[in-house]
Amino acid sequence: xxSVTQPDIHITVSEGASLELRxxxxxxxxPYLFWYVQSPGQGLQLLLKYFSGDTLVQGIKGFExxxxxxxxxxxxxxxxxxxxxxxxxxCAVGAWTGFQKLVFGTGTRLLVSP
Amino acid sequence: xxxxxxxxxxxxxxxxxxxxxxxxxxENHRYMYWYRQDPGHGxxxxxxxxxxxxxxxxxxxxxxSVSRSKTEDFxxxxxxxxxxxxxxxxxxxxxxxxxxxxxxxxGEGSRLTVL
Numbered sequence: 011x012x013s014v015t016q017p018d019i020h021i022t023v024s025e026g027a028s029l030e031l032r033x034x035x036x037x038x039x040x041p042y043l044f045w046y047v048q049s050p051g052q053g054l055q056l057l058l059k060y061f062s063g064d065t066l067v068q069g070i071k072g073f074e075x076x077x078x079x080x081x082x083x084x085x086x087x088x089x090x091x092x093x094x095x096x097x098x099x100x101c102a103v104g105a106w107t108g109f110q111k112l113v114f115g116t117g118t119r120l121l122v123s124p
Numbered sequence: 125x126x127x128x129x130x131x132x133x134x135x136x137x138x139x140x141x142x143x144x145x146x147x148x149x150x151e152n153h154r155y156m157y158w159y160r161q162d163p164g165h166g167x168x169x170x171x172x173x174x175x176x177x178x179x180x181x182x183x184x185x186x187x188x189s190v191s192r193s194k195t196e197d198f199x200x201x202x203x204x205x206x207x208x209x210x211x212x213x214x215x216x217x218x219x220x221x222x223x224x225x226x227x228x229x230x231g232e233g234s235r236l237t238v239l
């Protein structure tokens with residue numbers, strides 16, 4: 011069965027510092043991997059996705075993520091965090107067969123300190 | 125903008141009453157989903173639909189039913205609401221064009237409180 015682990019419930023980062031959010035997945039085949047961001051009271055917005063090709067993927071808002079098959083990881087990174095990045099971040103895994111049943115991690119809440 | 129509208133956005137109800145949440149899409153997408161979001165659980169799939177009158181259960185379907193009588197509308201019904209169904213409910217769609225890779229697009233959520 012598919013599963014996703016986001017080991018950090020909360021992370022606090024100073025504005026301007028770098029960020030890495032961890033995501034580990036369990037899946038029997040090559041997964042489709044996604045990172046979503048949710049601001050308070052809002053829906054989820056897609057940051058980036060991986061399904062094949064280059065293992066370093068670029069997303070919106072200056073985020074990137076690297077797929078590491080040997081570690082079953084898909085960590086999200088940003089070189090310099092802005093106060094507006096404070097939100098909750100969800101990693102998700104799925105298998106696209108013309109249909110998608112994504113399995114989500116429990117989320118990591120990012121706090122940005124001045 | 126994926127053209128997804130959820131209604132109502134907020135609802136407070138009492139235990140034992142029926143509740144229906146509506147998801148409306150304007151993009152003619154085939155696949156629609158209902159998820160619930162709870163602290164410590166992330167998002168969990170309740171039901172999904174792969175066409176008009178074609179639906180199936182997700183991982184947390186007990187106590188919920190769905191209907192899809194036309195492409196644009198996907199209804200989630202709680203026949204007899206319980207306090208454990210207090211949650212934020214999200215509708216999502218998947219676009220299925222040739223270049224699509226299965227990402228979900230979400231509505232803004234419906235916050236349900238069952239007293």
